[in-house]
Amino acid sequence: MTDAKDWPTRLNASFYDQDPTAYFRDRMSLLALRATRGPDLTDLMGFRWGSLLVGRDPAQRSPEEEAERTTRFVVAESQVLLHHAAEAAIRTFLAHASNADTPWLAMSALQNHREFRDRVAELAAPAAPDWVREGAGWALLGLAPAAMDTDAEAVLAPSLRVLQALAQRVNGDANLYNSAKHGMTLLPGIESVALETEDGQPLVCADGTRVTYLERSATSRAEWTWSQTTRWVSPQGAFSLTQLAVLLIEAVWRVARWRYVDVPLGQVRLVDASLVDTVLSEFAAADTARLSLRIGTQPRPPRKSNTG
Numbered sequence: 001m002t003d004a005k006d007w008p009t010r011l012n013a014s015f016y017d018q019d020p021t022a023y024f025r026d027r028m029s030l031l032a033l034r035a036t037r038g039p040d041l042t043d044l045m046g047f048r049w050g051s052l053l054v055g056r057d058p059a060q061r062s063p064e065e066e067a068e069r070t071t072r073f074v075v076a077e078s079q080v081l082l083h084h085a086a087e088a089a090i091r092t093f094l095a096h097a098s099n100a101d102t103p104w105l106a107m108s109a110l111q112n113h114r115e116f117r118d119r120v121a122e123l124a125a126p127a128a129p130d131w132v133r134e135g136a137g138w139a140l141l142g143l144a145p146a147a148m149d150t151d152a153e154a155v156l157a158p159s160l161r162v163l164q165a166l167a168q169r170v171n172g173d174a175n176l177y178n179s180a181k182h183g184m185t186l187l188p189g190i191e192s193v194a195l196e197t198e199d200g201q202p203l204v205c206a207d208g209t210r211v212t213y214l215e216r217s218a219t220s221r222a223e224w225t226w227s228q229t230t231r232w233v234s235p236q237g238a239f240s241l242t243q244l245a246v247l248l249i250e251a252v253w254r255v256a257r258w259r260y261v262d263v264p265l266g267q268v269r270l271v272d273a274s275l276v277d278t279v280l281s282e283f284a285a286a287d288t289a290r291l292s293l294r295i296g297t298q299p300r301p302p303r304k305s306n307t308g
Contacts, residue, residue: 008102012260015104020092021250024085028242031077035235038070068189075188075209076180078235078242083177085245086166093163094119096252097135103256123167128160136160140270142255158276159251162244165280169241176231179213187212191230193291206232206289216298223299227292234286240279247271 033041045056061069091107100106110116122129136156137143143152179186192207210232216224251270257263 011102011104015102016253016257016261016263020088020253021246024081024088024242024246024249027077027081028239028246031074031081031235031239034070034077035074038066042066071190071209072188074235075211075233076186078238079173079176079186079188079211079233080180082169082238082242082245083173085242085249086169089166089245089248090120090123090163090170091116092249092252093135093139096139096256097132099135099138103260117171120167120171123163124171125164128164132160132163136163139252140255140268142259142265155270158271158273159248161276161280162248162271165241165283166245166248175215175229176211176213179211179215185213191232193230193289195291206291208232209235214295215292218300219297221300223297225297226295228295229290229292231287231291232289234283237279237283237286241283244271244276244279 042056045054047054091110092103094110095103095106098106123132133153133156134145134148136159137145137148137152140156140159141152176186188209188211190208191210194205210230212228212230214226215229216226219225247269248271251268254266254268258265
């Protein structure tokens with residue numbers, strides 16, 4: 001019979017025997033291939049995968065229709081992949097920042113949605129709370145809070161900016177991500193919009209790849225207000241920010257394998273300030289246009305009574 005004291009060791013050995021960044025990097029590679037070599041991938045279809053025959057799509061499309069189909073996929077997948085990688089990076093950081101005995105268990109136990117959102121909001125704040133800076137020492141350098149100094153904080157500063165940006169995306173893009181995850185109600189595509197006031201002043205002027213989805217807001221205790229929201233996004237910008245998320249996971253993982261399963265530390269690749277500046281500025285520049293049109297209201301269901 002296994003001693004309960006052995007479980008942390010066993011769980012850590014299993015958990016750190018794999019590399020979560022490999023999954024995200026494979027998805028990034030497939031996304032980039034689809035974006036740049038779409039026709040070549042289509043030509044490859046028609047092969048066996050074990051007992052399955054993976055055939056070609058029987059629909060006959062013009063080159064223009066095929067290009068539009070590729071664009072829609074690339075736009076949607078770039079946003080879904082960014083959110084998935086961002087949330088994974090945040091959960092990985094939280095589990096290791098707490099100096100838990102078994103991070104696998106700590107990550108799996110974080111199932112309270114409100115608690116997670118509260119932690120994400122703290123990570124997204126303009127100034128990182130003390131627990132974030134101290135936790136970054138554990139997670140990214142393997143240093144206890146008492147061992148942190150100004151040099152260590154300077155090294156960690158770019159990574160904390162990445163963490164902040166990812167947290168802002170997870171909280172700010174929740175409706176976008178849920179629209180893709182729950183029933184694929186996200187509408188990707190290309191669109192141009194120009195709206196002006198009566199005297200000719202521009203209100204919204206946007207052109208390029210965009211996503212459209214429905215979202216609701218609580219305008220009163222009695223009803224929801226529904227809106228159709230269109231946001232112009234950059235698949236390349238999302239791809240670059242996803243790469244920063246993957247690099248953050250990779251750094252935490254390398255330190256964790258050293259701390260928990262005695263794998264030689266080697267070189268920990270933390271992001272540098274210039275790379276973070278470039279990626280975040282390009283992402284922000286491409287994610288500025290947003291148009292929301294109010295479409296109606298819906299009664300809110302009454303709150304359930306706690307009395308028996």
